[in-house]
Amino acid sequence: MIGPLTIPAAGERIAGRFTFSGDEGLAKYEWPYFAIRARSDGPTVLITAGIHAAEYTGIEAAIRLGRTLDPKQARGTILILLLLNRPGFYERSIYVNPEDNDNLNRLFPGRADGTWGERFAHRLLTEIITKCDHAIDLHAGDLIEDLVPFVIYRDTGDATLDGRIVRMANAYGARWAVKSAPTGERPGSLYAVAALNGVAAMLAESGGNGLLVEEDVVRHVRGVTNILKAIGSIDGDPDPVAPPTVVRSFEWLRAPAEGMFHRAVAVDQRVRAGDRVGDLTDLVGEPLATITATVSGVVLFTVTSPAIKKDGLLLAIGAL
Numbered sequence: 001m002i003g004p005l006t007i008p009a010a011g012e013r014i015a016g017r018f019t020f021s022g023d024e025g026l027a028k029y030e031w032p033y034f035a036i037r038a039r040s041d042g043p044t045v046l047i048t049a050g051i052h053a054a055e056y057t058g059i060e061a062a063i064r065l066g067r068t069l070d071p072k073q074a075r076g077t078i079l080i081l082l083l084l085n086r087p088g089f090y091e092r093s094i095y096v097n098p099e100d101n102d103n104l105n106r107l108f109p110g111r112a113d114g115t116w117g118e119r120f121a122h123r124l125l126t127e128i129i130t131k132c133d134h135a136i137d138l139h140a141g142d143l144i145e146d147l148v149p150f151v152i153y154r155d156t157g158d159a160t161l162d163g164r165i166v167r168m169a170n171a172y173g174a175r176w177a178v179k180s181a182p183t184g185e186r187p188g189s190l191y192a193v194a195a196l197n198g199v200a201a202m203l204a205e206s207g208g209n210g211l212l213v214e215e216d217v218v219r220h221v222r223g224v225t226n227i228l229k230a231i232g233s234i235d236g237d238p239d240p241v242a243p244p245t246v247v248r249s250f251e252w253l254r255a256p257a258e259g260m261f262h263r264a265v266a267v268d269q270r271v272r273a274g275d276r277v278g279d280l281t282d283l284v285g286e287p288l289a290t291i292t293a294t295v296s297g298v299v300l301f302t303v304t305s306p307a308i309k310k311d312g313l314l315l316a317i318g319a320l
Contacts, residue, residue: 002079003127004019004020004127005079005128008037009037010038011038011071013069015067016033017030017033018030020119025099025116026116026119026120029086029087031081032081032083033081034065034066034079034082035077036066036071036077038071038072038077039071042077043134043233044078044134045076045134045135045228045231046081046135046199047080047135047136047224048080048137049062049084049137049138050083050085051084051190052094052103052139052142053097054093054094054210055138055139055142056140057207057211057212057213058207059083060217061220062081062083063082064217065080065224074228074233075232075233076133078228084104084124085097087099092143094142094143094144095142097116097117100117102117104117105188105189105190108192108193109121109193109197110122125194129194129197130197130199134227134231135190135191136201137204138204138206139204139205140207140216141207143209144305145208146208146209147205147267147300147301148298148299149175149204150174150176150177151169151178151205152191152202152205153165153166153169153178153191153202153203154192156195165200167230167231168227168230169202170241171226171231171241172204172224172241172244173222173223173241174244175242175245176244176245176298176300177243177245177247180249180250182251200231204224205301206220208304226241247300247320249318250319251294251295251316252313253293253314253315255291255311256288257280257289258310258312259280259281260280260281260282260283261278261303261308262279262281262306264278265277265278265299265302266302267300267302268298269299270297270299270320271296273295274292275292276291277291277314278290278315294317296320297318298317298318298320299316299317300317301315
Protein backbone atom coordinates (compact mmCIF):
# COMPACT_ATOMS: atom_id res chain seq x y z
CA MET A 1 0.00 0.00 0.00
CA ILE A 2 1.00 3.61 -0.59
CA GLY A 3 -1.48 5.53 1.51
CA PRO A 4 -4.93 4.40 0.34
CA LEU A 5 -3.57 2.93 -2.91
CA THR A 6 -3.24 -0.82 -3.34
CA ILE A 7 0.00 -1.66 -5.13
CA PRO A 8 0.10 -4.79 -7.32
CA ALA A 9 2.61 -7.62 -7.18
CA ALA A 10 5.92 -7.15 -8.97
CA GLY A 11 5.53 -7.18 -12.74
CA GLU A 12 1.82 -6.32 -12.69
CA ARG A 13 -0.56 -3.44 -13.31
CA ILE A 14 -3.91 -2.73 -11.68
CA ALA A 15 -6.71 -0.27 -12.39
CA GLY A 16 -8.74 0.51 -9.31
CA ARG A 17 -10.41 3.12 -7.17
CA PHE A 18 -9.52 4.56 -3.80
CA THR A 19 -11.02 6.87 -1.23
CA PHE A 20 -9.90 8.75 1.86
CA SER A 21 -11.55 6.88 4.71
CA GLY A 22 -12.42 8.42 8.06
CA ASP A 23 -13.69 11.65 6.49
CA GLU A 24 -17.36 11.56 5.53
CA GLY A 25 -17.05 14.43 3.05
CA LEU A 26 -14.12 12.86 1.21
CA ALA A 27 -15.19 9.23 1.53
CA LYS A 28 -18.37 9.75 -0.49
CA TYR A 29 -16.14 9.89 -3.59
CA GLU A 30 -13.92 7.29 -5.20
CA TRP A 31 -10.92 8.31 -7.29
CA PRO A 32 -9.79 6.16 -10.26
CA TYR A 33 -6.13 5.22 -10.49
CA PHE A 34 -3.57 2.93 -12.09
CA ALA A 35 -0.63 1.36 -10.28
CA ILE A 36 2.22 -0.24 -12.17
CA ARG A 37 4.92 -2.14 -10.30
CA ALA A 38 8.05 -3.37 -12.02
CA ARG A 39 10.09 -6.41 -11.13
CA SER A 40 13.25 -4.31 -10.76
CA ASP A 41 13.96 -1.51 -8.30
CA GLY A 42 13.55 2.09 -9.34
CA PRO A 43 11.89 5.37 -8.47
CA THR A 44 8.31 5.84 -7.34
CA VAL A 45 6.69 8.21 -9.83
CA LEU A 46 3.33 9.93 -9.46
CA ILE A 47 1.41 11.18 -12.50
CA THR A 48 -1.66 13.31 -11.76
CA ALA A 49 -4.30 14.96 -13.94
CA GLY A 50 -7.70 16.60 -13.67
CA ILE A 51 -7.07 18.79 -10.63
CA HIS A 52 -9.06 21.18 -12.83
CA ALA A 53 -11.93 18.99 -13.93
CA ALA A 54 -12.43 20.34 -17.47
CA GLU A 55 -8.76 20.08 -18.51
CA TYR A 56 -9.48 16.98 -20.52
CA THR A 57 -6.26 16.41 -22.48
CA GLY A 58 -4.35 15.70 -19.27
CA ILE A 59 -7.03 13.29 -18.08
CA GLU A 60 -7.11 11.43 -21.40
CA ALA A 61 -3.31 11.27 -21.56
CA ALA A 62 -3.18 9.84 -18.01
CA ILE A 63 -5.73 7.17 -18.98
CA ARG A 64 -3.68 6.19 -22.03
CA LEU A 65 -0.46 6.05 -20.01
CA GLY A 66 -2.12 3.90 -17.38
CA ARG A 67 -3.40 1.46 -19.96
CA THR A 68 -0.26 1.22 -22.09
CA LEU A 69 2.82 1.49 -19.87
CA ASP A 70 4.32 -2.00 -19.64
CA PRO A 71 5.39 -3.25 -16.18
CA LYS A 72 7.98 -5.45 -17.92
CA GLN A 73 9.71 -2.35 -19.28
CA ALA A 74 9.48 -0.34 -16.07
CA ARG A 75 11.56 0.10 -12.94
CA GLY A 76 10.12 0.86 -9.54
CA THR A 77 6.50 1.98 -9.23
CA ILE A 78 4.35 4.28 -11.35
CA LEU A 79 1.13 5.68 -9.86
CA ILE A 80 -1.40 7.46 -12.08
CA LEU A 81 -4.23 9.48 -10.48
CA LEU A 82 -6.13 10.53 -13.55
CA LEU A 83 -8.91 12.71 -12.11
CA LEU A 84 -8.18 14.62 -8.90
CA ASN A 85 -11.19 16.96 -9.07
CA ARG A 86 -13.68 14.10 -8.88
CA PRO A 87 -16.59 16.29 -7.65
CA GLY A 88 -16.26 18.65 -10.61
CA PHE A 89 -15.88 16.27 -13.54
CA TYR A 90 -19.49 15.61 -14.55
CA GLU A 91 -20.42 19.16 -13.54
CA ARG A 92 -17.94 20.47 -16.15
CA SER A 93 -16.61 22.70 -13.40
CA ILE A 94 -14.28 25.51 -14.47
CA TYR A 95 -11.30 26.18 -12.16
CA VAL A 96 -12.96 25.08 -8.91
CA ASN A 97 -14.45 22.05 -7.19
CA PRO A 98 -18.18 22.32 -6.44
CA GLU A 99 -17.87 21.08 -2.85
CA ASP A 100 -16.58 24.44 -1.65
CA ASN A 101 -16.14 26.45 -4.87
CA ASP A 102 -12.38 26.69 -4.39
CA ASN A 103 -9.46 25.97 -6.71
CA LEU A 104 -7.86 22.69 -5.61
CA ASN A 105 -4.55 23.75 -7.11
CA ARG A 106 -4.27 26.70 -4.73
CA LEU A 107 -4.83 24.81 -1.46
CA PHE A 108 -1.69 22.75 -0.81
CA PRO A 109 -0.44 21.79 1.76
CA GLY A 110 -4.05 21.91 2.97
CA ARG A 111 -5.32 21.39 6.51
CA ALA A 112 -6.53 18.29 8.30
CA ASP A 113 -9.46 20.27 9.78
CA GLY A 114 -10.12 22.65 6.89
CA THR A 115 -12.62 22.90 4.05
CA TRP A 116 -13.34 19.96 1.75
CA GLY A 117 -10.60 21.09 -0.64
CA GLU A 118 -8.09 21.75 2.13
CA ARG A 119 -8.70 18.32 3.63
CA PHE A 120 -8.34 16.70 0.22
CA ALA A 121 -5.05 18.52 -0.40
CA HIS A 122 -3.76 17.53 3.04
CA ARG A 123 -4.61 13.85 2.60
CA LEU A 124 -3.27 13.71 -0.96
CA LEU A 125 -0.01 15.39 0.02
CA THR A 126 0.71 13.49 3.23
CA GLU A 127 -0.54 10.04 2.19
CA ILE A 128 0.50 9.86 -1.47
CA ILE A 129 2.59 12.70 -2.91
CA THR A 130 5.31 12.73 -0.25
CA LYS A 131 5.74 8.96 -0.62
CA CYS A 132 6.97 9.48 -4.21
CA ASP A 133 10.32 10.47 -5.70
CA HIS A 134 8.95 12.28 -8.76
CA ALA A 135 5.62 13.93 -9.61
CA ILE A 136 4.25 15.10 -12.97
CA ASP A 137 1.00 17.10 -12.93
CA LEU A 138 -0.81 17.24 -16.30
CA HIS A 139 -2.89 20.27 -17.23
CA ALA A 140 -4.52 22.00 -20.20
CA GLY A 141 -6.25 25.27 -20.78
CA ASP A 142 -9.55 25.07 -18.90
CA LEU A 143 -12.95 25.10 -20.60
CA ILE A 144 -12.53 28.81 -21.46
CA GLU A 145 -8.76 28.97 -22.03
CA ASP A 146 -6.38 28.55 -24.95
CA LEU A 147 -2.64 28.13 -24.49
CA VAL A 148 0.64 27.29 -26.14
CA PRO A 149 2.24 24.19 -24.57
CA PHE A 150 4.62 24.97 -21.71
CA VAL A 151 5.98 23.52 -18.48
CA ILE A 152 6.19 25.02 -15.00
CA TYR A 153 8.55 24.26 -12.14
CA ARG A 154 10.03 25.94 -9.07
CA ASP A 155 13.54 26.24 -7.74
CA THR A 156 13.80 24.88 -4.19
CA GLY A 157 17.34 25.93 -3.27
CA ASP A 158 18.42 22.29 -3.09
CA ALA A 159 20.86 21.96 -6.01
CA THR A 160 20.46 18.19 -6.32
CA LEU A 161 16.66 18.31 -6.25
CA ASP A 162 16.55 21.29 -8.61
CA GLY A 163 18.77 19.42 -11.06
CA ARG A 164 16.36 16.48 -11.06
CA ILE A 165 13.42 18.82 -11.66
CA VAL A 166 15.13 20.61 -14.55
CA ARG A 167 16.01 17.25 -16.12
CA MET A 168 12.30 16.37 -16.09
CA ALA A 169 11.19 19.75 -17.46
CA ASN A 170 13.77 19.61 -20.25
CA ALA A 171 12.72 16.08 -21.26
CA TYR A 172 9.04 16.96 -21.80
CA GLY A 173 9.72 18.74 -25.09
CA ALA A 174 7.86 22.04 -24.56
CA ARG A 175 9.03 25.23 -26.20
CA TRP A 176 8.50 27.42 -23.14
CA ALA A 177 9.10 27.02 -19.41
CA VAL A 178 8.03 29.04 -16.38
CA LYS A 179 9.92 28.71 -13.12
CA SER A 180 8.27 31.44 -11.10
CA ALA A 181 4.80 31.99 -9.71
CA PRO A 182 2.31 34.15 -11.63
CA THR A 183 2.36 37.75 -10.45
CA GLY A 184 -0.31 38.38 -7.82
CA GLU A 185 -1.28 34.70 -7.61
CA ARG A 186 -1.53 33.00 -4.24
CA PRO A 187 0.63 29.91 -3.63
CA GLY A 188 -0.55 26.37 -3.04
CA SER A 189 0.01 24.49 -6.31
CA LEU A 190 0.49 20.73 -6.13
CA TYR A 191 3.80 20.67 -8.02
CA ALA A 192 5.30 23.58 -6.03
CA VAL A 193 4.42 22.23 -2.58
CA ALA A 194 5.52 18.75 -3.64
CA ALA A 195 8.92 20.19 -4.57
CA LEU A 196 9.17 21.97 -1.23
CA ASN A 197 8.59 18.56 0.37
CA GLY A 198 11.54 17.00 -1.47
CA VAL A 199 9.69 15.54 -4.47
CA ALA A 200 11.07 16.29 -7.94
CA ALA A 201 7.87 17.81 -9.33
CA MET A 202 6.72 19.77 -12.37
CA LEU A 203 3.57 20.74 -14.28
CA ALA A 204 2.94 20.39 -18.02
CA GLU A 205 0.30 22.24 -20.09
CA SER A 206 -1.08 21.04 -23.45
CA GLY A 207 -4.40 21.79 -25.12
CA GLY A 208 -7.43 23.76 -24.01
CA ASN A 209 -11.01 24.95 -24.47
CA GLY A 210 -12.41 21.63 -23.29
CA LEU A 211 -11.38 19.93 -26.54
CA LEU A 212 -9.81 16.50 -26.92
CA VAL A 213 -7.48 17.39 -29.76
CA GLU A 214 -5.38 14.34 -30.57
CA GLU A 215 -2.19 16.31 -31.09
CA ASP A 216 -2.52 17.82 -27.60
CA VAL A 217 -3.16 14.46 -25.94
CA VAL A 218 -0.26 12.83 -27.78
CA ARG A 219 2.05 15.67 -26.72
CA HIS A 220 1.33 14.85 -23.06
CA VAL A 221 1.75 11.11 -23.59
CA ARG A 222 4.99 11.59 -25.51
CA GLY A 223 6.32 14.15 -23.03
CA VAL A 224 5.60 12.04 -19.95
CA THR A 225 7.05 8.95 -21.61
CA ASN A 226 10.24 10.86 -22.37
CA ILE A 227 10.44 12.07 -18.76
CA LEU A 228 10.01 8.49 -17.50
CA LYS A 229 12.92 7.42 -19.70
CA ALA A 230 15.05 10.36 -18.57
CA ILE A 231 14.63 9.52 -14.87
CA GLY A 232 15.09 5.77 -15.33
CA SER A 233 11.48 4.79 -14.64
CA ILE A 234 11.05 2.93 -17.94
CA ASP A 235 13.52 1.32 -20.33
CA GLY A 236 15.03 3.16 -23.27
CA ASP A 237 16.96 6.31 -23.94
CA PRO A 238 14.95 9.53 -23.96
CA ASP A 239 14.37 11.15 -27.31
CA PRO A 240 16.63 14.16 -27.85
CA VAL A 241 14.50 17.28 -27.49
CA ALA A 242 15.50 20.93 -27.29
CA PRO A 243 15.26 22.35 -23.77
CA PRO A 244 12.56 24.99 -23.33
CA THR A 245 13.21 28.70 -23.25
CA VAL A 246 12.73 29.80 -19.63
CA VAL A 247 10.76 33.04 -19.32
CA ARG A 248 11.91 35.65 -16.81
CA SER A 249 8.49 36.00 -15.17
CA PHE A 250 4.86 34.95 -15.62
CA GLU A 251 2.66 38.05 -15.81
CA TRP A 252 -1.11 37.61 -15.44
CA LEU A 253 -3.33 40.43 -16.72
CA ARG A 254 -6.72 40.98 -15.07
CA ALA A 255 -9.79 43.05 -15.90
CA PRO A 256 -10.19 46.44 -14.15
CA ALA A 257 -13.99 46.12 -14.43
CA GLU A 258 -16.63 43.61 -15.49
CA GLY A 259 -17.58 43.56 -19.15
CA MET A 260 -16.93 42.04 -22.58
CA PHE A 261 -13.31 41.32 -23.42
CA HIS A 262 -12.26 41.63 -27.07
CA ARG A 263 -8.86 39.97 -27.50
CA ALA A 264 -6.37 41.45 -29.92
CA VAL A 265 -3.65 38.79 -29.55
CA ALA A 266 -3.30 35.02 -29.86
CA VAL A 267 -1.30 32.46 -27.91
CA ASP A 268 2.38 32.15 -28.86
CA GLN A 269 2.31 35.75 -30.15
CA ARG A 270 5.19 38.06 -29.22
CA VAL A 271 4.24 41.40 -27.67
CA ARG A 272 6.08 44.42 -26.36
CA ALA A 273 5.38 46.28 -23.14
CA GLY A 274 2.64 48.81 -23.84
CA ASP A 275 1.18 46.95 -26.82
CA ARG A 276 -2.61 46.78 -26.96
CA VAL A 277 -3.67 43.18 -26.24
CA GLY A 278 -7.43 43.76 -26.03
CA ASP A 279 -10.31 46.03 -25.12
CA LEU A 280 -12.98 45.88 -22.45
CA THR A 281 -16.47 47.22 -23.14
CA ASP A 282 -19.68 47.30 -21.16
CA LEU A 283 -22.83 45.44 -22.21
CA VAL A 284 -23.98 48.16 -24.58
CA GLY A 285 -20.57 48.37 -26.24
CA GLU A 286 -19.22 51.47 -24.50
CA PRO A 287 -15.43 51.36 -24.02
CA LEU A 288 -14.27 50.69 -20.48
CA ALA A 289 -10.54 50.07 -20.82
CA THR A 290 -7.76 49.33 -23.25
CA ILE A 291 -5.69 46.42 -21.97
CA THR A 292 -1.97 46.70 -22.64
CA ALA A 293 0.97 44.36 -22.14
CA THR A 294 2.82 45.00 -18.90
CA VAL A 295 6.02 43.34 -20.15
CA SER A 296 7.62 42.29 -23.40
CA GLY A 297 7.38 38.57 -24.10
CA VAL A 298 5.20 35.77 -25.42
CA VAL A 299 1.47 35.23 -24.80
CA LEU A 300 1.32 31.85 -23.03
CA PHE A 301 -2.44 31.65 -22.51
CA THR A 302 -5.63 33.61 -23.02
CA VAL A 303 -9.18 33.38 -21.74
CA THR A 304 -11.44 32.68 -24.71
CA SER A 305 -14.79 33.61 -23.14
CA PRO A 306 -15.58 37.32 -23.57
CA ALA A 307 -17.65 37.47 -20.36
CA ILE A 308 -15.26 38.77 -17.71
CA LYS A 309 -15.86 39.67 -14.08
CA LYS A 310 -13.99 42.50 -12.38
CA ASP A 311 -10.45 41.27 -11.61
CA GLY A 312 -11.11 38.29 -13.88
CA LEU A 313 -8.15 36.71 -15.61
CA LEU A 314 -7.61 37.82 -19.24
CA LEU A 315 -4.27 36.39 -20.40
CA ALA A 316 -0.71 35.74 -19.32
CA ILE A 317 2.61 36.81 -20.77
CA GLY A 318 5.93 35.07 -20.28
CA ALA A 319 8.49 37.87 -20.03
CA LEU A 320 11.52 37.57 -22.32
